Amino acid sequence: MTRKLLAALLVFSLFSLSPALTFAQSTHNSQPKPLVFTHVTVIDVTGAPARPDMTIVVSGESIVALGKTGKVRIPKDAQVINAAGKFLIPGLWDMHTHLSFYADTKQPPFTAFPALIANGVTGVRDMGGRLEQIDRWRKEIADGTITGPRIFQAGAYVDGQKEMSEFRASLTIVVNNPEEARRAVVAQKQRGVDFIKVHNGVSREAYLALAAECRKQKLLLATHLPRSVRVAEASDAGTKSLEHIETLIESVAFDVAAGEKTKDPLAAMDEFTDEKSTALFARFAKNGTYFVPTLSSYRSFVQDAERLVATDAKYKPAAEGRKKLFQRFVQLVGLMQRSGVNVLAATDFADKSGGRRPDVSPGFTLHDELALFVEAGMTPMQALQTATLNPAKYLNIRKNYGTVEKGKIADLVLLEANPLDNIKNTRRIDALVLNGKYLAKEVLQKLLADAGK
């Protein structure tokens, strides 16, 4: 192909992307100069105390210098931002998302990206969806065509034979036995997924085979607990994470002989005592099993039930049951943290706002999750770590992400108030640095406003 023809094709392909391109021009600035914050308080989330009056230098996509203001050389062509009175934390991660459920139902595809970015969410772990769509988005994010977070993705769910909608079936690989489970892992690896997400319909034998194959293929496994598997067993089998707090109670509720009725969730909850849970959580800690409670997602079920009660009092007992379970779930997260389990912040949002869970929305709800973790007994520092340091450890990308340190990729959130005083201050976002690029408050607000159109 001649160079001229190649150039013509490139121009053509740029024009064919024009709607996305317009969007990109409003947000994507190429950050030609080094970026410097002076007089900022740095919360690096390593557990070290906040360090006031710091200067941080970002060049290209990385943090190249960090030290006391006055002690750090400022490059002479730099864009310098006086951040006195402000607080710098790492970019946040939502570790359980579904970005692509409804992507093909809207033109141009609806994305959660503006809401995520405007809320300081610079990374997500996508837990089941359309692999090719997300691959395309990743490419567009990488080349600056659109503004979005870093994405790790599972692609399709691996599940067992169970009742599911046609829509869900289109995103699912069904495995009926150990051999199919092993083959699914290999096939997903070949498709380029970052990890395997297994769902609750898989048989015990298939699950154990799948977990073993993931270890063999060095693929991380994320488990929505299969009904036939106990939670301790999944941890022992080497799953890297367990998803959703309610699966702890389900694990007890479903632990019945074949043909026997499952236990009532509240009865199962009473059986799941502090003593039992402490022993279980010690086991998670020992096995290195991360836990992803998605408390805010469960809370949305409580809110749904409360709305129903407003229409008909007959829903009252169900609503009270859910509320009681939710209160216990919050306690259990506190117990988990005290037992040394690595907890991850996540919302389980799906991309369609007002969709299956109206109270769970991209970006905004992650801040609710952090606040719930503090209610559960975490310190604000520990809560911050569930969305920064812990995700980086879990994804094995700590070398470049997860803290504010020299040498790391510059994904940073500048806050107007101290999140260590009040975790709710993570919402008070003044600016974002995304892959080294500065996005001022006005840019973030414009992103949200444009997305709302």
Ligand SMILES: [Zn+2]
């Ligand atoms: Zn999910």
